[in-house]
Amino acid sequence: MTFSENELKRIEHEVGGLCKRRVPAHLQDKIQLRYAVTNQDVLIRELRPDWHDPSEWIESDIAKLRYVRAADEWRLYWKRASGKWWLYEPHSTSKTLSSMVNEIDIDSDGCFFG
Numbered sequence: 644m645t646f647s648e649n650e651l652k653r654i655e656h657e658v659g660g661l662c663k664r665r666v667p668a669h670l671q672d673k674i675q676l677r678y679a680v681t682n683q684d685v686l687i688r689e690l691r692p693d694w695h696d697p698s699e700w701i702e703s704d705i706a707k708l709r710y711v712r713a714a715d716e717w718r719l720y721w722k723r724a725s726g727k728w729w730l731y732e733p734h735s736t737s738k739t740l741s742s743m744v745n746e747i748d749i750d751s752d753g754c755f756f757g
Contacts, residue, residue, distance in 0.1 A: 645682060646710070654678075657744045658685055658708070665748070665756075676705070683710045687747070687755075705755050706731075706747050708740070717743045721754040 646654065662676035675690040685708040693699040707720040707728055716736045720728040731754060734746045750756050 646680060650710075651680065653740060654680060654685055657740050658687065661744050661748055662687065675700075683712070684708065685710075708743055710740075719743045719746055 658678045662678055665676050666674055673692065676687060677690060678685055678687045680686075687705040687707070688702045689705050690700045690702050693701050704722045707722075709718045709720065710716075711718060714736075716738055717740050718736050719731040719734065721731045723729055731746065734743075737743050737746075747755050
């Protein structure tokens with residue numbers, strides 16, 4: 644089941660807000676954060692110009708948020724060097740999207756932004 648219009652507005656406010664505030668305006672030609680919504684996932688990606696060809700942009704996955712309706716909770720994942728998604732411990736679940744976005748923003752273990 645896909646997100647409702649109200650849920651999409653909440654995602655835009657919370658996740659879109661994170662993407663905007665993490666990158667200052669004067670650096671947006673060098674780095675960008677974007678998100679995409681598919682089914683019950685919200686994927687946050689970092690974009691940077693390719694150092695070989697600055698006209699091309701390279702995308703890297705930063706975080707994945709998954710809403711599990713049956714449990715009425717959000718789950719937060721980070722991507723390991725192996726390319727596999729792992730639950731972000733110890734703060735892997737929450738009833739609110741805002742607390743999961745806050746975990747990404749704080750990034751206390753350096754899993755999202757290094």
